[in-house]
Amino acid sequence: MPPMVGTEKDNAAQEPGPPDAELVARAQNGDAAAFEELIGRWHEKIYALVYGMTSNREDAQDILQDVFIKAYRSLRRFRGTASFYTWIYRIAVNHTINYRKKRNRRAALSLNEMDDSIEKDPAFVRLQAHQGPRYETSVSELHEKLNKALQTLSEKHRTVVVMHDMEGIPHEEIARMLRCSPGTVRSRLFYARRLLQQELKDYMP
DSSP states (O other): OOOOOOOOOOOOTTTTOOOHHHHHHHHHHOOOHHHHHHHHHHHHHHHHHHHHHHOOOHHHHHHHHHHHHHHHHHGGOOOOOSSSHHHHHHHHHHHHHHHHHHOOOOOOOOGOOOOGGGGGHHHHHHHHHHOOOHHHHHHHHHHHHHHHHHHSHHHHHHHHHIIIIOOOOOOHHHHHHHHHHHHHHHHHHHHHHHHHHTGGGGOOO
């Protein structure tokens, strides 16, 4: 059985510790604590990615457990041609897409359970900077409208929007994770943003 998945904040970049490659090597030799440390480093970022793609906390938690179990079982086949970060993100993206296809549903995002990542969306940031008499009402309306707009995007377009605009992952890194060219990532982002802007045109200053 894989070790229990940790929930500590992703702080691999701030706190000293062994590099990912060292932890991977130890985990491949049966060190469960090393694998748990890897998961602790990337837990929050992977959760934010999955939640951004599903808009449902329960689904995101279920998927996250499956992703970590799959990563644990597949770790011996990891050859280090990409970083562990890229490798497990790719697993998370693919697993989430397959999960959504199987469920074949588009769950609505509760306003009371809105993840902080939604506030990083450029449309939301622009609205915050343009406060007026209808500001508070408009923010609530935008939350709901933005979620609905995201749900209308195809999987490939929603994925790049979540990864780049909400997670801040660079084009080149997304391309490695999705195994496509940076140009393809930019093209998908451009198309997705045009659709979102059309949906949100009434809320733009």
